[in-house]
Amino acid sequence: xxxxxxxxxxxxxxxxxxxxxxxxxxxxxxxxxxxxxxxxxxxxxxxxxxxxxxxxxxxxxxxxxxxxxxxxxxxxxxxxxxxxxxxxxxxxxxxxxxxxxxxxxxxxxxxxxxxxxxxxxxxxxxxxxxxxxxxxxxxxxxxxxxxxxxxxxxxxxxxxxxxxxxxxxxxxxxxxxxxxxxxxxxxxxxxxxxxxxxxxxxxxxxxxxxxxxxxxxxxxxxxxxxxxxxxxxxxxxxxxxxxxxxxxxxxxxxxxxxxxxxxxxxxxxxxxxxxxxxxxxxxxxxxxxxxxxxxxxxxxxxxxxxxxxxxxxxxxxxxxxxxxxxxxxxxxxxxxxxxxxxxxxxxxxxxxxxxxxxxxxxxxxxxxxxxxxxxxxxxxxxxxxxxxxxxxxxxxxxxxxxxxxxxxxxxxxxxxxxxxxxxxxxx
Ligand SMILES: *[C@@H]1O[C@H](CO)[C@@H](O)[C@H](O)[C@H]1NC(C)=O
Ligand SMILES: *[C@@H]1O[C@H](CO)[C@@H](O)[C@H](O)[C@H]1NC(C)=O
Numbered sequence: 542x543x544x545x546x547x548x549x550x551x552x553x554x555x556x557x558x559x560x561x562x563x564x565x566x567x568x569x570x571x572x573x574x575x576x577x578x579x580x581x582x583x584x585x586x587x588x589x590x591x592x593x594x595x596x597x598x599x600x601x602x603x604x605x606x607x608x609x610x611x612x613x614x615x616x617x618x619x620x621x622x623x624x625x626x627x628x629x630x631x632x633x634x635x636x637x638x639x640x641x642x643x644x645x646x647x648x649x650x651x652x653x654x655x656x657x658x659x660x661x662x663x664x665x666x667x668x669x670x671x672x673x674x675x676x677x678x679x680x681x682x683x684x685x686x687x688x689x690x691x692x693x694x695x696x697x698x699x700x701x702x703x704x705x706x707x708x709x710x711x712x713x714x715x716x717x718x719x720x721x722x723x724x725x726x727x728x729x730x731x732x733x734x735x736x737x738x739x740x741x742x743x744x745x746x747x748x749x750x751x752x753x754x755x756x757x758x759x760x761x762x763x764x765x766x767x768x769x770x771x772x773x774x775x776x777x778x779x780x781x782x783x784x785x786x787x788x789x790x791x792x793x794x795x796x797x798x799x800x801x802x803x804x805x806x807x808x809x810x811x812x813x814x815x816x817x818x819x820x821x822x823x824x825x826x827x828x829x830x831x832x833x834x835x836x837x838x839x840x841x842x843x844x845x846x847x848x849x850x851x852x853x854x855x856x857x858x859x860x861x862x863x864x865x866x867x868x869x870x871x872x873x874x875x876x877x878x879x880x881x882x883x884x885x886x887x888x889x890x891x892x893x894x895x896x897x898x899x900x901x902x903x904x905x906x907x908x909x910x911x912x913x914x915x916x917x918x919x920x921x922x923x924x925x926x927x928x929x930x931x932x933x934x935x936x937x938x939x940x941x942x943x944x945x946x947x948x949x950x951x952x953x954x955x956x957x958x959x960x961x962x963x964x965x966x967x968x
Pocket of ligand 2: 763
C-alpha cells in the first residue's frame with residue numbers, strides 16, 4: 542500500500558530520486574503486432590472459467606458427485622456465472638477441459654461425450670449455457686490421444702470441427718499431446734484452424750502450439766498468431782506461488798519474443814487464474830490478478846464458484862483491474878526493471894494511460910518500502926508533464942497529482958503487488 546506520497550517541485554529533488562533516473566529504460570522492441578487470425582473474435586483477451594486446475598480429470602461421479610467432470614458441474618457453474626455477477630463483469634466462456642469424452646468414437650467416427658457423466662449430451666449443454674447468456678468451450682487434442690488418453694483429433698480435424706460447430710460450441714482448447722513430430726504438430730494446428738473457419742461458426746481457437754514447439758525449436762509467433770486466438774507458452778499452472786512465479790519468470794525472460802506479437806485477436810496465454818483456491822496467500826492472489834492484467838492474458842478462472850470467499854470473488858470481479866486486462870489498445874505489458882528483488886512491470890493503455898505493477902519478490906521479512914521516480918515510468922511520457930495516479934490493488938486509493946520530476950513511495954508486502962493506474966494530464 543502507498544503510505545507516503547511525495548510531490549516534489551523540480552528544484553527540490555532528493556538524491557535518491559535523481560539517482561533512480563539512471564534506470565530509465567526505453568523499450569525499443571515495441572513494433573506493431575502482425576496479422577491475427579481473421580475470425581473477429583478475442584479482440585480483447587477471452588474471459589471465462591475452465592475446469593482443469595481445480596477439477597482435473599475427476600471421472601468418479603459415484604464417489605464425488607459434486608466435483609466429477611459432468612454436465613451437472615457445468616450447469617451449476619453456468620447458473621452461478623449468471624447469478625453471481627461473473628457474467629456482468631465479463632466472464633463469458635464456460636470451458637470444458639480434458640476428460641469429457643467417452644473412451645471411443647461412435648460408429649461414424651464422431652467424438653461422443655461420456656454417456657453417464659453427460660447423459661444429455663454437449664448440444665444440450667451448449668443450449669443450456671447459451672440460455673444463461675454465456676458461451677461454451679470444449680477441449681480436444683491435435684495428436685492421436687488427448688493428454689489424459691481420450692480419443693485425439695489426428696485424422697479427424699474436419700469431422701471434429703463440424704461436430705463442435707453443430708453442437709453450438711463457441712471455443713476450442715486444442716491440446717498438443719501425442720504428436721509424432723513438430724511438423725505434424727504445426728500442420729495439425731493449422732488444419733484445425735482452417736477446419737473451424739470452414740464450419741462458418743465463430744469459434745475461439747485456443748492453442749498450445751508454442752508450448753509443445755519450444756523443446757524442439759523457437760516457435761514462429763507471427764505464424765501462430767495467424768492461426769490461433771491465444772496460445773499457451775508455458776506448462777500447466779498449479780495452485781501454488783512457485784508455479785505463478787515461474788510463469789512470470791518465463792514471460793519476463795522471453796518478453797522480447799512474445800510481447801509484441803500479442804494484440805487484438807491473438808494473445809499469449811499464461812494459463813488459468815487459480816485465485817479462490819488453496820495454494821496462494823492473499824498477497825499472491827493479488828499478484829496473479831494484477832500481473833495477468835498487465836500481461837493482457839486470457840482470464841480463465843479455475844476454481845469452485847459454489848465455494849469461493851467474498852474476498853477472492855471481489856478480487857476476480859474487480860472492474861478496474863479487468864478494465865486494464867481488457868484495455869482496447871490491446872498491448873501486452875512487460876517487465877521494465879528488476880532491482881533488489883522488486884519487479885516493476887508496466888503496460889500502455891488507451892488514452893495515453895498506463896498501468897504499473899510493482900511486485901515484491903523477496904520472500905523473507907515484512908512489507909518493503911520502494912520509491913520510484915515518476916519520470917522512469919511509461920517510457921518517460923506517462924507523466925509528462927504530470928499525471929493522476931490511482932492505486933487499484935491492494936486497496937483502491939486515489940493518490941493524486943504527480944509531476945514528472947516527482948517520486949512515489951510505496952510499501953509492498955512479500956510476494957504481493959501494488960497496482961497503479963496512471964492517467965496523463967497533458968494540460
Ligand atoms: C474465415 O476466414 C475468412 C478470411 O480468412 C474470414 O473473413 C471469415 O470471417 C472467417 N470465418 C469464420 C467463421 O471464422
Ligand atoms: C514466420 O512465419 C511468417 C508467416 O508465415 C513468415 O513470413 C516468416 O518468414 C516466418 N519466419 C521464420 C523465421 O521462419
